[in-house]
Amino acid sequence: MTDAAAPRDAVSPDWWDHRPVFSVTDKGSRITGLAPGRAPGRLTPRMLFSALLTFTTWASATLVGSASLGCTTSAGCVADVGPGWLVGGLLVLGYLALLVTVGLAEYARERLGQRRAAALSYLAPLLAGVTVGAGAGAAVAAGPNPTEGVRQALDGVPGTEATLVSGAVAVLAALWGLTVAVRLPSALRHARERQQCIERLRRDGRRYAGRLQLGDVRFWLHNDPELDVTVAYDSPAGRHEVAARMRSSPDRVPKDGSRVVVYTDLRHAIHIELDRDAEPAFEPEQRYTPSE
Secondary structure (H helix, E strand, C coil), X not given: CCCCCCHHHHCCCCHHHHCCEXXXXXXXXXXXXXXXXXXXXXXXXXXXXXXXXXXXXXXXXXXXXXXXXXXXXXXXXXXXXXXXXXXXXXXXXXXXXXXXXXXXXXXXXXXXXXXXXXXXXXXXXXXXXXXXXXXXXXXXXXXXXXXXXXXXXXXXXXXXXXXXXXXXXXXXXXXHHHHHHHHHHHHHHHHHHHHHHHHHHHHHCEEEEEEEEEEEEEEEECXXXXXXXXXXXXXXXXXXXXXXXXXXXXXXXXXXXXXEEEEECCCCCEEEEECHHHCCCECCHHHHCCCC
């Protein structure tokens, strides 16, 4: 594609619609964007409510899944519900859990401006829900005497498979969730600091016209290429060349030599954006589409 940026980019609140996104400090999923005119993102009531729904649906789906697993063993169904109803409930709850999680992930990515922070934001309630649901399922499958039920499961007694599997899922989800919970606060802080820096440079920084020089593709992240680039621009202090990383989709990689806008300040912070007023052209999509 070589057309100019779509008109909706100018008003879209989603930073990814304004791709490519540049960074002189970060790489990969840590690269942060901020749509023009938007304030830095933060946790909102909608995001917290979506996180609660994510936790609830995954806990429910995992609990029903554990009960369904028990129906396949010699122990039989613990709940007074037929296996068909349990499997049907599992499918419905699993679909709802995926639907809610995708919605939370997309909203968090749009608000926080960073894929890493968004991923941790939906993984935390997801893993918490799986931990609670699997733990409850293991407790139910273990019977009225949990200690004896766990001992039998560890000894491999037939009919205790649901207890063993559910307990293992709960432990693994809890360990993974702990690492996510430890990383989440710093990820949220990092994303907000980057967005605040972008906002400050747009408002108070010095603006210079620059030219983009494309480098090699470092890797593809979710089929989106990340390239090494160099941006050259002139200021009253002379000519400058800045090395940066650029992330985009295969259809939105600017042509070599495209005009960009460079914002900088006395702290030597730098923010780079594609110059939309120059009606940029893009490389053919096939050139930056990853091979199968």
